[in-house]
Amino acid sequence: MTTQSPRGLAVVTGASVGIGRATAEALEKAGYAVLSASRRLPTIPPAPTGITTHQLDVTDTDSVTALESAVAEHPVPLTLLVNNAGIPTHAATIADSDITDWRSTYETNVVGAVQMTKALLPHLIANRGHVQFIGSTVGRVPYERGAAYAASKFGLTAMVQTLRLELNGEPVRVTEIAPGMMRGDEAGGEFMRERFHNDEAAIASVYKGVEHPLTPEDIAECVVWCATRPAHVDIDLMEIRPLAQAAQHKVHRTS
Incomplete structure (x- = not known):
């Protein structure tokens, strides 16, 4: 963490596990100083030296304000x-x-x-920055028994698209990355356990016969690629699915 980081400071929210953690580590390797922010601070394994951690609850205004102060300093x-x-x-x-x-x-x-973007937008404008949002393919095509999550991702997509319109003329890039079927480390497991009330059989049925779902590292690579395009190139939307998934309801299974 020095003023010599060639690409500047990156803030990653929800960074204790899963996509967030993989993204923080990938950005550090790509030359960013990284502020890894999450409700639960990671302890194992230790963060790389270019990553600092900060406790953050994105739903709490005071917590977001404290994060903005850390960025300013x-x-x-x-x-x-x-x-x-x-x-x-x-x-x-x-x-x-x-x-x-x-x-x-x-x-x-x-x-x-919205809170995070609003708090940090002045810094991003001043530094010709980039804001990325991790959405989901379910933010465009819903599925049964998933309306609340799908509605939130539809809402996020609407916010991202509006933000891009409102920032037209400002030196800030806006990107949405929308993963499809993925299964990774403890974050992926936690997501599915919450969704299916710890029903292991129901969780297993989602991935049955799918040999290679997406991993957090796959999405982290996409974040880095979008961030490291030339400053005049804005990747508006990147949808990523595993090869086995042609659409939300069309998944090739080997068994």
């Missing part, structure tokens, strides 16, 4: 924000869904991203 100027923090919802029909689930999901997945 950081010796490296902010050039990249990766809005990755998000939570799943329990699999349920709309008729059987829990309204609390809907509210908490929207508050984290959409309002949290």
Whole structure:
């Protein structure tokens, strides 16, 4: 973490596990100083030397304000924000869904991203920066028993598209990265356990016969690639699916 980081400071939210952690590590390798922000600070394995950690709850205004202060005091100027923090919802029909689930999901997945973007946008404008959002293919095509999560990702997509319009003429790039079927480390497992109430059989059925779902590292590579394009090149949207997944409901299974 020095003022000599050639690409500037990158803030990654939801960075303790999964896509967030893989992204923080990939950005550090790509030459960024990285501020890894999450509700649960990672302890194992230790973060690389170019990564500092910061406790953050994107739904809490005071927590976001404290993060902005840390960015303002950081010796490296902010050039990249990766809005990755998000939570799943329990699999349920709309008729059987829990309204609390809907509210908490929207508050984290959409309002949290808005709060972070609003807080750090002045830094990004000043430094000709880039803001990326981790969305989902379900933000364009929903599936049964996933309405609350899909609605939050549809909402995030609408916010990203609006932000791009509003920043037209400003030196800030805006990118949405939308992964399809993925399974990775503890974050992927946590997501599915939450969605299916720890029903291991239901979780296994999602991935049955799919040899190579996406991994967090796959998405991290996409984040880095988008961030390291020339400053005049803005990757508006990148949708990524495993080869086995042609669409939300069309997945090739070997068994």
